[in-house]
Amino acid sequence: MKYVDKLRNSGLRPTKQRLQICEVLFNTEKTYHFTINDLALKIKNQLNNKISLATVYNTVHAFEKKGYLKQIPINSNQTYFDTNISDHHHFYDLKEEKLIDLENSDVGPINILKKINGKKIKSVEVLVKLED
Amino acid sequence: MKYVDKLRNSGLRPTKQRLQICEVLFNTEKTYHFTINDLALKIKNQLNNKISLATVYNTVHAFEKKGYLKQIPINSNQTYFDTNISDHHHFYDLKEEKLIDLENSDVGPINILKKINGKKIKSVEVLVKLED
DNA sequence: ACACTTTTTTAGAATCATTATAAACTACCA
């Protein structure tokens, strides 16, 4: 099992549920932008066993804390997550309500000139909203 | 009353509640970044009459639709609004949970190189997360 | 394998921001 070590190394027990969620989330080249609801549906369709919604929440949060997922700041009633944990930016298609990756090279360097005393920059994220 | 025309010109009747909310929101030079809860508290403290929570929601959404407020995309369980409707960016102080304006000149031009077929850019927003 | 501890899963309840409802109220216009 390719995800057993990943989980063990993070101090997370490689349970059946976590391994299956790993398969759904990470067993592809493509970035997956999702809400908990998206993921729960995907699990229901891809797997023949059920994982409780509480476990989906628990697992996503555990993975986020370990740095295997990140949250994307967006105005929505649902929280969006991203399997692409590299520093990168996003298009947000307002009509489709879908995120699209923008590589750093698609945006160019962003230089923040203003400084706030005693604070340091943790991340710089660009959100480009798209309309038709 | 300085806000009567503003409201009339937008097709919004200048009710007592809306005028009072205008005072709280716009009667200052400073940008106000707020959640509905922030605003409801400010109203309770500044005014000696009560405005129902439903009206606060209704009014904020009406003002947003008319372009007098904008929403700031951020990961929070509450929606953040901004009285500064110009194109500008934000620091987000993770500890204080407060937004700080970044003028466009504090960030420099952002050039989005990637194009999506049939879509056009509606906005470009930068969120800079700050930690201690 | 067994006993024991710790972590995890789970169904269901609780929370809480937000939206919907519908009746009372108000602004506006003829």
Place this chain on the structure above:
DNA sequence: TGGTAGTTTATAATGATTCTAAAAAAGTGT
């Protein structure tokens, strides 16, 4: 002033997320 459309309000409903606590599973040592 009367009529009408728009607005406010208390309250209920919704829905994403978190909490609870009991059952199940995983890890550890023997």
